[in-house]
Amino acid sequence: MVPPNWGAVFVDRLLAWYEENGRHGLPWRADDASPFDVLIAEFMLQQTSAAQVLNVYEEFVETYPTPESILETPQERLAEDIESLGLKKRTRYLYESSEQLVEDHDSTVPNSRSELLELQGVGEYTAASVLAHGFEKDVAAVDTNVARILSRVFDLDRENDPGANENWVIAEVLLPVGHSSDYIHALIDFGAEVCTASNPNCENCPANSVCEFHLSEEKFE
DNA sequence: AAAGCGGGGTG
DNA sequence: CACCCAGCTTT
Numbered sequence: 001m002v003p004p005n006w007g008a009v010f011v012d013r014l015l016a017w018y019e020e021n022g023r024h025g026l027p028w029r030a031d032d033a034s035p036f037d038v039l040i041a042e043f044m045l046q047q048t049s050a051a052q053v054l055n056v057y058e059e060f061v062e063t064y065p066t067p068e069s070i071l072e073t074p075q076e077r078l079a080e081d082i083e084s085l086g087l088k089k090r091t092r093y094l095y096e097s098s099e100q101l102v103e104d105h106d107s108t109v110p111n112s113r114s115e116l117l118e119l120q121g122v123g124e125y126t127a128a129s130v131l132a133h134g135f136e137k138d139v140a141a142v143d144t145n146v147a148r149i150l151s152r153v154f155d156l157d158r159e160n161d162p163g164a165n166e167n168w169v170i171a172e173v174l175l176p177v178g179h180s181s182d183y184i185h186a187l188i189d190f191g192a193e194v195c196t197a198s199n200p201n202c203e204n205c206p207a208n209s210v211c212e213f214h215l216s217e218e219k220f221e
Numbered sequence: 222a223a224a225g226c227g228g229g230g231t232g
Numbered sequence: 233c234a235c236c237c238a239g240c241t242t243t
Binding site for chain 2: 052
Binding site: 041042044045046047048049050051052053086087089093120121122123124125126129141143144145146162184185188191192197198 | 235236237238239240241
């Protein structure tokens, strides 16, 4: 059973770790990234490592800063530009969602969850990410990294399931109001570098004293 | 609920 | 060589 104050302690440790060790230089996290830039980055990052996206992101958003610029380009050309990322359907999602932005949203990115979810290729995680990073909304975003972290720290029943409502509820409860973007980035970086899927670095984890997973592991040492 | 997508990096 | 990566759509 997790003591009631563990959540707050965990978030404090997480944010302190992030300030010191986070991947602050990633271009799609820049303050001047537009909501459309954020949307492009989230499309690229689906099931794709940040290192791979780094190879193509900056040139892509410079070449295609608006949905119109996507639509003016043959899909074959777009496909070449992001070929190294894999997942070929991504090109169609980029193109069709750009059509939706132009036709239904006056060429802007909508700032509501329901409208974002209507876009081709946008699911719960991507919608939440755009709201947090593009519009500074106080919403949580749960991907496989976040689901894994929360499942371990709080010993959740539906382990590592980004679709489990419990993950979203906990992520929302822990959210530091006014800092959702840093909070989400912190969770993801933490999942990529400390609380990894295989061989998590519990020994050097700043939150291991408030983690059910680590404490239960210790019992079997 | 489960399968399928995908190039590139890692153990 | 098998497996994973800031998920989503379709069956």
